[in-house]
Amino acid sequence: xxxxxxxxxxxxxxxxxxxxxxxxxxxxxxxxxxxxxxxxxxxxxxxxxxxxxxxxxxxxxxxxxxxxxxxxxxxxxxxxxxxxxxxxxxxxxxxxxxxxxxxxxxxxxxxxxxxxxxxxxxxxxxxxxxxxxxxxxxxxxxxxxxxxxxxxxxxxxxxxxxxxxxxxxxxxxxxxxxxx
Numbered sequence: 219x220x221x222x223x224x225x226x227x228x229x230x231x232x233x234x235x236x237x238x239x240x241x242x243x244x245x246x247x248x249x250x251x252x253x254x255x256x257x258x259x260x261x262x263x264x265x266x267x268x269x270x271x272x273x274x275x276x277x278x279x280x281x282x283x284x285x286x287x288x289x290x291x292x293x294x295x296x297x298x299x300x301x302x303x304x305x306x307x308x309x310x311x312x313x314x315x316x317x318x319x320x321x322x323x324x325x326x327x328x329x330x331x332x333x334x335x336x337x338x339x340x341x342x343x344x345x346x347x348x349x350x351x352x353x354x355x356x357x358x359x360x361x362x363x364x365x366x367x368x369x370x371x372x373x374x375x376x377x378x379x380x381x382x383x384x385x386x387x388x389x390x391x392x393x394x395x396x397x398x
Contacts, residue, residue, distance in 0.1 A: 223252040225284075233260065236290075240268065245318075246294035248275075254284045264290065266337070269322045269392075273314065293318020304349065304389065312390075321393035326380065328353075333381030339374030342392045346370040346378075351386025355379070364388075 222239050224232045232253075240249050251257065256278060264271040275291035300316055307313045307325045311332065315323040322342075326334070336356070346355060352365040356379040357372050363383070364370045372378070374392065 219248060219250060221250040221252070225252060225254045233263065236260065237268070240264070240271070240290060240292065243292045245270070245292055247292050249290040249292070251288050251290065253286045253288065256280070256286050257288050260288075266339070269320050270318045272317050274309075274317055304387070315389075321391050324390045324392070326388045326390055328380070328382035328386055330382055330384045330386075333379060336377050336379040338377050339392050341395055342374035343395050344372050344374045344378065345391040345393070346372075346380070347389045347391070349387045349389055352383040353386055353388060354381045354383055356381070 220239060220243060222236065224236065227235055236249070236251060243249055251260075258278075261273065261276055261278075265273040270292050272291040272293040275293075276289065278286055278288040280286050300319070302315050304315075304325055307315055309325075311328050311334070312324050312326045315325060328334070346353075346364060347369050348364045348366050350366050352363060355362045355364050355370055356377075358376050362370055366386075374395070380388070
């Protein structure tokens, strides 16, 4: 087990040090961090940007007013073939279909009028497939209507902000871009 006490690391260096330590883990291992606050923003960052992060196995315990201990598990990989039913994936509004596997595949379910805040996926190509309902997908300054059965493909470096026009579900694939 690898442990990193980040309380003595300057705040502007913490996430880089955590990412480096996490990258050094073997599949199936965990990084334990000790922090002076709830590391929920780190959880969201890892969940969105690090495919090997097993966000379902994440835990955090408050052991005092300025002591939070979080387990950051790295998904185990075994090369097997996996099948999952879209409607059986747990988590709202979004959940990974194959945690820790590439390409990162996420099921996004939103109620009418509900949206996801503007964000990007650096270094990735994004495929947004509306399965049910319809979405307004704002990419930078353009809004695209994506209806059930339609696909939208774009560069993850661009800012995206999906909003459901009606109750809607999409499958979002985030593939690492090659530097060719």
